Amino acid sequence: VKINGKDVRALWFSNGTLKIIDQTKLPKRFKVYECKKYRAVARAIRGMVVRGGPAIGAAAAYGMAMGAERPKRTSSALRNTRPTARDLFYAVSYMEEAIEEGKNPVEAADRYVEALIDRCKRIGVNGLEVLGPHSKIMTHCNAGSLATVDYGTALSPIRLAHSKGLEPFVWVSETRPRLQGMLTAWELGQEGISHQIIVDGASGDLMRRGEVDLVLVGADRITSGGDVVNKVGTYEKAVLAHENGVPFYVAAPKSTFDPETERGDDVPIEERDEKEVLFVGKRRVAPKGSRARNPCFDVTPARYVSGVITEDGITQ
Amino acid sequence: VKINGKDVRALWFSNGTLKIIDQTKLPKRFKVYECKKYRAVARAIRGMVVRGGPAIGAAAAYGMAMGAERPKRTSSALRNTRPTARDLFYAVSYMEEAIEEGKNPVEAADRYVEALIDRCKRIGVNGLEVLGPHSKIMTHCNAGSLATVDYGTALSPIRLAHSKGLEPFVWVSETRPRLQGMLTAWELGQEGISHQIIVDGASGDLMRRGEVDLVLVGADRITSGGDVVNKVGTYEKAVLAHENGVPFYVAAPKSTFDPETERGDDVPIEERDEKEVLFVGKRRVAPKGSRARNPCFDVTPARYVSGVITEDGITQ
Numbered sequence: 001v002k003i004n005g006k007d008v009r010a011l012w013f014s015n016g017t018l019k020i021i022d023q024t025k026l027p028k029r030f031k032v033y034e035c036k037k038y039r040a041v042a043r044a045i046r047g048m049v050v051r052g053g054p055a056i057g058a059a060a061a062y063g064m065a066m067g068a069e070r071p072k073r074t075s076s077a078l079r080n081t082r083p084t085a086r087d088l089f090y091a092v093s094y095m096e097e098a099i100e101e102g103k104n105p106v107e108a109a110d111r112y113v114e115a116l117i118d119r120c121k122r123i124g125v126n127g128l129e130v131l132g133p134h135s136k137i138m139t140h141c142n143a144g145s146l147a148t149v150d151y152g153t154a155l156s157p158i159r160l161a162h163s164k165g166l167e168p169f170v171w172v173s174e175t176r177p178r179l180q181g182m183l184t185a186w187e188l189g190q191e192g193i194s195h196q197i198i199v200d201g202a203s204g205d206l207m208r209r210g211e212v213d214l215v216l217v218g219a220d221r222i223t224s225g226g227d228v229v230n231k232v233g234t235y236e237k238a239v240l241a242h243e244n245g246v247p248f249y250v251a252a253p254k255s256t257f258d259p260e261t262e263r264g265d266d267v268p269i270e271e272r273d274e275k276e277v278l279f280v281g282k283r284r285v286a287p288k289g290s291r292a293r294n295p296c297f298d299v300t301p302a303r304y305v306s307g308v309i310t311e312d313g314i315t316q
Numbered sequence: 317v318k319i320n321g322k323d324v325r326a327l328w329f330s331n332g333t334l335k336i337i338d339q340t341k342l343p344k345r346f347k348v349y350e351c352k353k354y355r356a357v358a359r360a361i362r363g364m365v366v367r368g369g370p371a372i373g374a375a376a377a378y379g380m381a382m383g384a385e386r387p388k389r390t391s392s393a394l395r396n397t398r399p400t401a402r403d404l405f406y407a408v409s410y411m412e413e414a415i416e417e418g419k420n421p422v423e424a425a426d427r428y429v430e431a432l433i434d435r436c437k438r439i440g441v442n443g444l445e446v447l448g449p450h451s452k453i454m455t456h457c458n459a460g461s462l463a464t465v466d467y468g469t470a471l472s473p474i475r476l477a478h479s480k481g482l483e484p485f486v487w488v489s490e491t492r493p494r495l496q497g498m499l500t501a502w503e504l505g506q507e508g509i510s511h512q513i514i515v516d517g518a519s520g521d522l523m524r525r526g527e528v529d530l531v532l533v534g535a536d537r538i539t540s541g542g543d544v545v546n547k548v549g550t551y552e553k554a555v556l557a558h559e560n561g562v563p564f565y566v567a568a569p570k571s572t573f574d575p576e577t578e579r580g581d582d583v584p585i586e587e588r589d590e591k592e593v594l595f596v597g598k599r600r601v602a603p604k605g606s607r608a609r610n611p612c613f614d615v616t617p618a619r620y621v622s623g624v625i626t627e628d629g630i631t632q
């Protein structure tokens with residue numbers, strides 16, 4: 001992500017410390033969160049200091065490196081942070097193998113992250129195919145550099161289109177309860193990419209009125225049957241896109257694919273604290289006594305997905 | 317609405333003053349806003365101190381009574397407050413006629429409001445038909461007492477079902493940007509009706525998972541062709557209900573029907589200040605420099621509507 005014109009990654013490792021752009025503080029404040037132990041990495045993942053499937057995987061890879069002297073204990077702590085994103089489990093397994101094979105753990109984590117960044121870059125190239133000049137793209141949540149260390153998944157083709165002068169425009173749905181849309185708006189703003197924020201409930205009518213050329217989102221897990229598990233609200237956009245003849249694309253690297261699970265409904269869906277819904281920031285907005293449900297992800301059945309943009313091309 | 321067990325209306329007129337429960341302060345604080353002149357009523361409508369089509373109509377009726385000595389000036393000021401809700405225009409025309417016919421303006425406004433309340437009560441009776449025991453109903457925005465002076469439109473059958481021991485359960489979608497879902501949760505909480513709050517983006521997946529028996533919402537305007545204009549996010553719920561075989565009902569009194577406009581797309585849709593999206597309460601959540609679009613309503617084409625519950629029965 002560009003910060004005042006300078007390229008910065010969502011996280012990086014130096015001198016035994018994992019440094020993470022604190023996503024709970026953005027867009028208000030730019031703060032770097034430092035993890036000196038694997039337990040701090042686990043806390044950062046659970047607390048959403050780092051979020052977005054691929055970025056969680058990258059943080060976990062360094063977490064494994066930091067706790068490599070006792071890999072079983074470390075992997076178990078990291079796996080128990082968040083249940084839905086496939087990248088987390090992919091990264092931990094990757095590191096377990098590397099450690100077992102006697103490789104240098106930090107170097108293995110570096111390789112993991114460089115490969116991820118390279119995949120995201122290639123997603124940009126492959127995704128360019130679905131974008132024309134002045135495309136009006138709707139996205140959800142944040143599938144940008146912050147969610148993937150660099151380039152992003154859904155935002156990668158948009159960045160490339162922008163750099164080629166294709167002048168993309170992005171509808172950013174705010175993505176309650178955690179408002180990750182504001183992270184997307186922040187990333188786009190840093191690079192001068194044209195965008196407007198909308199509430200989640202306005203997405204459908206914009207499609208109905210012909211204001212959206214395509215929907216482009218990331219994923220937390222894609223099953224072998226092609227179901228897409230992603231931030232809650234994604235399924236709604238997929239159905240509304242389908243109903244309005246708007247293509248619905250998902251962008252994800254190999255590490256997001258789960259070959260062992262066929263159906264989205266078999267993926268564990270994280271339910272987070274109801275306070276995320278009952279409060280906005282520190283302010284309670286709900287009446288006293290009211291309770292909330294807070295499923296963090298939803299399932300988009302494969303039939304609504306026009307294609308998945310990966311590092312190897314567009315599938316389906 | 318019940319407040320600590322006592323019945324209170326959303327607005328009432330006494331000693332030349334219109335008193336309105338200030339909906340911008342709820343659910344945090346219960347405050348009564350007093351209007352001594354028709355201009356204060358116009359300000360209260362524009363600022364959403366009173367909101368909800370039928371309640372806006374009721375406030376406007378008293379506003380007309382308060383400015384009855386110069387009906388043209390008064391009606392013009394009131395009509396210019398908000399463009400979408402039909403009830404506003406219906407109420408102003410009703411009062412113009414009454415004033416022209418030499419009727420007592422306050423008595424005419426009283427009659428208007430009593431007729432409205434009676435309609436809402438009958439909507440409750442008629443709507444009971446679509447509710448069974450333990451129905452799981454999803455609603456959007458606030459179509460309760462606050463939006464209609466008493467009983468509500470969508471909430472009227474739910475209240476009646478509750479009083480008959482049918483134990484309804486309500487999914488309350490929070491309804492960004494103004495979070496009117498919290499008003500609904502507040503009303504339900506005051507009467508001990510079981511409910512849970514969700515973010516707007518979670519509505520669809522709950523339907524997909526079979527957690528919703530029917531959707532029941534109010535309306536700001538219903539065209540002669542049967543299109544429903546209501547709070548932004550309604551169209552999304554209608555499409556998702558349709559896709560998942562969930563009945564989608566709209567509840568509205570006669571004053572919400574616009575016989576002169578055939579298509580929803582011909583209804584003027586209010587766009588409100590982008591700050592409602594960029595801020596939550598007084599806190600800016602969007603990054604500096606980012607802009608927002610803030611359409612206040614959307615259009616649900618007639619084909620997605622299972623039926624409209626009115627004071628005379630269920631149409632379609």
